[in-house]
Amino acid sequence: MKTIFKIAAIGLTALAVILFASCKGKSGTSATAGAAGQEQGQVAKARPASEKTIYHCPMHPTYTSDKPGDCPICGMKLVPMEKEEKQAATPPPAPKKKTMYRSTMSPGEISDKPGKDSMGMEMVPFEVEESGSITEVGGRIQVKISAERQQLIGIKTALVKSQSIHKLIQAVGRVDYAEPNISIVNLKFDGWVEKLFVNSTGRAVRKGEPLFDIYSPELVSAQQEYLIALKAGATLGDAASLLNSAREKLRLWDITDSQVEELGRTRQFKKTVTVYSPSPGIVVEKNVLQGQKIMAGENLFKIADLSRVWILGEIYEYELPFIKTGQEAKISLSYYPGESFAGKIIYIYPYLKPETRTNQVRIEVANPGLKLKPEMFASLEIHVDYGTKLTVPAGAVLDAGVSKIVFVAKGDGYFEPREVKLGVKGENLFEVLDGLGDGENVVTSANFLIDSESSLKAALSRMTKGSTEEHEHD
CATH class of the missing domain: 2.40.30.170 (Efflux pump adaptor protein, beta barrel domain)
Known part of the structure; x- marks a missing residue:
């Protein structure tokens, strides 16, 4: 009987242990589930289920990925994009299209309404992009860059304005x-140099300074003729013409007025006559030596002032x-x-x-x-000095070969490519002939980076558009 009671007591104890363990397990499971649910709720609250992290390359912002990793272009680590950057990276909406109608017989005949052409044929529809849709300028399209990225890449802008433009x-x-200050010394008669006063090149001379003394039988004869005419004029009243002729001959031979007057005063001819410098300056050429025989017309001195x-x-x-x-x-x-x-x-x-x-x-x-x-x-x-012109900073202009491109800051982070026609180039300025208006804001720094992104986005846009057209054609 005692044995039966012992067995029953052991069984009840085991059952109680099992029931206690079962209750404790359910309670722990419920607590764990509650904690997990609370954590999931917080995570869900922190990030919407529909939001997806996008990664991009800091050096090539146009490359994006939904997974972390390395940029296939430069090998840099991809970084998460901010919300504003995601919006900027979002491809532009497809351009709106408008249905137009044209003649099959005369393609230049176009209408915005269906009907018949001038030849009575039904016009066929075709689609064109509406004005205001995204357009390319020289293989570039408008881009949006966040304020943080603008500061990071160092974008600077300047105003297009009218101002004075100079060129150095x-x-x-x-x-x-x-050349007008060069004098040549020569003679109009033959003779011999009796005495040379200026005997070296490079020497400075004054106007009227003696250069050399010349002996010439022709000059002695001309002096004698003048003295004879002078004497005849004193005795014969009609000898004035003869006197003037003799005086003019001496002057034509470059004998100075003072020398002629001295000859008339002394009434004695001179064996030698002094030749003087016709101008001040430096003797740059000397082709005469003392005792040298000189021919008429021979260049003797070259004097430069x-x-x-x-x-x-x-x-x-x-x-x-x-x-x-x-x-x-x-x-x-x-x-x-x-x-x-x-x-x-x-x-x-x-x-x-x-x-x-x-x-x-x-x-x-x-x-x-x-x-x-x-x-x-x-x-x-x-x-x-070109005067006042409408100008753009030279740093804003990108040379695209046959065209010149600038990026215009449109506000809210948008930058629009613009083809411009330029005039003269001044000091760090270009004259604007067409394409920009007074007061517009243009990019002057980091515009090469904007140009790269704009060109890449334009290329991606063309690829996307081409793919869409293929699907529509299929």
């Missing part, structure tokens, strides 16, 4: 003699339209650092030098102190 033309030149000199500047042919006589020029030389000279263009040569494809211009410059010496090299600066 730089050229090289060479110092030369001013260097108080004014010429600068022969070399101007490239594409800059010639901007060069005019009377323009001021600034001249500087490496020999005189920090010092400049002012000159004026007095002549433009009517031909080019084929070796250099440059055109020479003549600039006249005052030369106090004779600092500018012939054959010195010089640097030239010529400022050209």
Whole structure:
């Protein structure tokens, strides 16, 4: 009997343990499920189920992926896009299309309503993009860039405005003699140099300074004729013409008035006559020696006045339209650092030098102190003023080969490509002939990055459009 009670007690104890364990398990499961449900609710609340993380390359923003990884173009790590960037990366909506009608017999006959053409044939429909839809400009389309990305890539803008536009033309030149300031000394009769006063080149001479004494039998004879005419004039009243003829002969032989007057006063001819310098300057050529026989017309001295000199500047042919006589020029030389000279263009040569494809211009410059010496090299600066023009910064213009493109900031992060027609180029400015208006905002920095993104998006848009058209055709 006791054995039966023991067995029953053991069974009841085991049953109680099983029931307790079962209740505890259900309670734990319920708590775990509740915690998990609460966590899932928080996650769902933090991120909508429909939202999907998109990754893109910082260097190539047009490449996107729904999975993290590396950019296939440059190998950089892809980063998650912000909400604003996702909106900017969203492809533009398909352009709206409008149904038009044209003649099958005369394709140039178009109407926006169905009907018959001028020949009585039914017009056939075709679709065109409505105005206001996204259009390409030179293979580029409008793009949107978030404010954060604008700051990251360093976008800067400037206004299109009317202002004075200047151009600086730089050229090289060479110092030369001013041709009107060159004098040649020669004689109109034969003779011998009895005494030479200026016997070296490079020497400075004054106007009227003695150069040499000349003996000439012809000159002695001319003096005697003058003295005879002078004597005859004192005794014969009709000898005036003979006297004038003899005096004029001496003058034509470059005998000075003072020498003729001295001859008339002393009534004695001179064996030798002194020849004087006709102008001040530097003796740059000397072709005479003491005792030398001189022939009439032979060049004996070349004297150059260097108080004014010429600068022969070399101007490239594409800059010639901007060069005019009377323009001021600034001249500087490496020999005189920090010092400049002012000159004026007095002549433009009517031909080019084929070796250099440059055109020479003549600039006249005052030369106090004779600092500018012939054959010195010089640097030239010529400022050209075009007046007030509508201008765009040169940094805003992208050269697309046959066309010039700028990006116009339209606001809210939108940048629109615009083809422009340009005029003259000044210092960091272009004249705008067409394509931009006064007050428009154009991109001047990071426009190459915008251009790359715009071109890529245009290419993707064309691919998408082509794919859509193929599906429609099928």
